[in-house]
Amino acid sequence: MKQISLLDCTLRDGGYVNDWHFGEKAIYHITKKMVLAGVEYFEIGFVRECDYQPEYSLFDGNESVQSMIAPKNPATKYVGMIDMGRPVSLEKLGRRTAEGFDVFRVIFKKSKADAAYEYIEELIQLGYEVFAQAVGTDNYTDREFIDLIDRFNSLPIRAFYIVDSFGLIKKRDFLRLVQVADNNLREDIMLGYHSHNNMQQAMGNASSMAEMNLKRDLVIDACVFGMGRGAGNLNMELFAEYMNENFGKNYRIEPMLEIIDEYLNDIYRENFWGYSLPFYLSASNGCHPNYAIYFASKGTLTVKSFNEILKSIPKEDKALYSRERAEEIYKDYIENFVDDREVVAELERELAGREILLLGPGVSLVEEEKRIQSYIEETDPVIISLNFVPKNFRYQYVFSCHMRRYKNIQDEEGGKKIVTSNVRDAKNYQYMVNFASYAAQEPEIMENSGVVCLNLLMHLGVKRVCLAGLDGYDTSSRKNYINSGLEYDFPAEILKLRNQLIKEEIKRIQGKMDIVFLTKSVYEE
Numbered sequence: 001m002k003q004i005s006l007l008d009c010t011l012r013d014g015g016y017v018n019d020w021h022f023g024e025k026a027i028y029h030i031t032k033k034m035v036l037a038g039v040e041y042f043e044i045g046f047v048r049e050c051d052y053q054p055e056y057s058l059f060d061g062n063e064s065v066q067s068m069i070a071p072k073n074p075a076t077k078y079v080g081m082i083d084m085g086r087p088v089s090l091e092k093l094g095r096r097t098a099e100g101f102d103v104f105r106v107i108f109k110k111s112k113a114d115a116a117y118e119y120i121e122e123l124i125q126l127g128y129e130v131f132a133q134a135v136g137t138d139n140y141t142d143r144e145f146i147d148l149i150d151r152f153n154s155l156p157i158r159a160f161y162i163v164d165s166f167g168l169i170k171k172r173d174f175l176r177l178v179q180v181a182d183n184n185l186r187e188d189i190m191l192g193y194h195s196h197n198n199m200q201q202a203m204g205n206a207s208s209m210a211e212m213n214l215k216r217d218l219v220i221d222a223c224v225f226g227m228g229r230g231a232g233n234l235n236m237e238l239f240a241e242y243m244n245e246n247f248g249k250n251y252r253i254e255p256m257l258e259i260i261d262e263y264l265n266d267i268y269r270e271n272f273w274g275y276s277l278p279f280y281l282s283a284s285n286g287c288h289p290n291y292a293i294y295f296a297s298k299g300t301l302t303v304k305s306f307n308e309i310l311k312s313i314p315k316e317d318k319a320l321y322s323r324e325r326a327e328e329i330y331k332d333y334i335e336n337f338v339d340d341r342e343v344v345a346e347l348e349r350e351l352a353g354r355e356i357l358l359l360g361p362g363v364s365l366v367e368e369e370k371r372i373q374s375y376i377e378e379t380d381p382v383i384i385s386l387n388f389v390p391k392n393f394r395y396q397y398v399f400s401c402h403m404r405r406y407k408n409i410q411d412e413e414g415g416k417k418i419v420t421s422n423v424r425d426a427k428n429y430q431y432m433v434n435f436a437s438y439a440a441q442e443p444e445i446m447e448n449s450g451v452v453c454l455n456l457l458m459h460l461g462v463k464r465v466c467l468a469g470l471d472g473y474d475t476s477s478r479k480n481y482i483n484s485g486l487e488y489d490f491p492a493e494i495l496k497l498r499n500q501l502i503k504e505e506i507k508r509i510q511g512k513m514d515i516v517f518l519t520k521s522v523y524e525e
Contacts, residue, residue: 003217004210004247007041007192008034008236010259011057012081014227017271020045024054026263028068033255034224035073037240041103041219044068047080047088061092062100070099077102077129084108084116096127103158105131110139117151124156131159131192131219136319138169142180149184159190159219164205165319167196167231168283174205175212182214190217195234197226198283200275202234207242225260225268230289231279278306285310288321295330308436309333314443333436338421340433347418347431348460350382355464356457357381357518359395360450361388362471364519372468372518381466386449389414399453401435420452442501444494451505457513464514472499472522499523 011022011030022030027044034042044065045057052064059065059080069078080101082088096102104123108116113134120130132152134140140148152160162169162177169177181191193209195202206220222236237260240251281303282292287310295301295309312333317325357376359365365372369392376383376393383395387405389412400406401420410417410428419426420435438455439446450470457465473495503523506515517524 002215004243004249005040005190005217005219006236006240006243006251007043007079007219007221008037008039008224009043009081009194009221009233010034010223010225010227010236010264012043012045013221013229013233014223014264015045015057016229017227017273018267020056020058022055022057022263022267027054027057030224030259030263031068033259035076037252037255038250039076039236039240041077041079043079043081043105045080047082047093047101047104048086049088049092061088062094062097065101066099072099079103079105079131081105081107082119084112084119087119090119090122090126093123093126101128103129103131105133105161107133107135107163109135110144113148113151117155120152120157121155129158130155131161131190132157133161133163133192133194135163136165137162137177138164138173139319145177145180146184149181153184153186153189157189159192160185161192161194163194164196164201166283166286166289167198167201167279168286169205170199170201171204171208174201175208178209178212178214182216185216187216190219192219192221194221196228196230196283196289197233197275198231198279198289200231202226203238203242206234206239210243210247224256225264227264227267227273230273230282230292231275232273277303281307281310285313285318287313287318290321291318291326294321294323294326298330304437305333305337308434311439311441312436336421336424336435338432338434340421340437343431343433344460347433351457351460351462354462355379355381355466356462357383357466357468358450358453358457358470359383359385359390359393360467360469360471361386362469362519362521364471364521365390365392365469368468368519375466375518379466383415384418384453385415386453386470399449399456401439401447401449401452405449418456422447440501440505442505445498445501445505448498448502448505451502451509454506454509454513454515458509462513464516466516466518467521468518470517470521470523471519472502 031044045059047059050058050060052060078101082104106116106120120132123130134148193206222234222239224236226232226235237253237256241253243249244251278292278296279289282289295306313329384397384399385395387400387402389409395415397415397418398409399418403423406423406426417429418431419429420433422435438452440448440451445451499522506523
């Protein structure tokens, strides 16, 4: 086992809570107390282009930080963070001096990796130690992650980090990332871990990493009192005590507790951080925690709707929060939201204890009609058709979540019609349910009627569903519908992707509800 070091980032990451406005006295004394506590690395704040004000833990270079850290403790490395989204000019930083920063941590998104490499290379030439930190490490494929490591192996960086930007990396996935990094990172580079705690994984992940007995040095970030954006970060006082008890460290806990008592408690009472349902939901949906903060501030969303609106955020927007985009998403959601509690309760009563036969419009309905009719005579199921009115089968309901498809059937007489709230301007229906509650999770198949209807039936407590006519997309003939108005025209690769995604969704639902295929289908195992 090699050296495990701690890095305190209370004044930097904690600054998201109070806009870095700790006050000059607090910044100075927190710095001194963390030095007394014995942490190896102390991060005093962001370094960026700004008009330096002593009341804030934001610095514009070495000159502005010197008075806050003087006299420097030789056993402590003083750290500043640079975000490649708004880097400080290298000319302004100048060469490393004995009175200024020792280390810079450089954080960068995927799109900034090239710029970060060049910037870090120049920082090292100026004499600084550098920690390279890929934001949202879990968003990299293994191949991308290894390629990134291989690239930074060519630089004399001091540390390379796994960064859990949204606090959603669970232990199994985290340990896999650690193993991938450890197996590919140059042996003299420290491996770091920066956590967020939205799903309460920080302590478990950090302790597991420490206990892996790796042959390289490690550096683990934490904040006093867990102070940080959203649900906060790994608690420094707790993890330092764990290190004392399990790894023979001698961190002093009292100065950390004094920081909580003298400086952080007042901030906490005004600006809460820590575990909460909105932050849990933002993490479980892979969203920037600021979405949770924004939507929670509305005070209008139930837990169900809160989860739905987060799910509805497009993949490309989830990690890139902006207030303007959040406002658009909220407005669009509210305009399409319907309170379907009464409708759901009525459907529950109507379907209670019944087996369901779901009819898709595939040609297998004709090819295997006798088998289906035999099943109907024996079982007497409730029959729900999807986006079409069947001619050869009696049915009780038609389900549609697709406006163009619904227009073809809305004037048909017969069974009751169930539509989803995204089918705007729908007419002649008996039931409308909230689309976001039952939509498929993958955007490519979000409006697939089979998946949406199965999700609704699962929510209604239906125990068993039989499927007929859900043949799947035919990538060759594209004429596998019994109704010519339902044919499609997509590239073969898109059809293959949709087939695979729908198959995975049905498999997921099968874990919670018994699903039986009566006719041939590409979705059947």
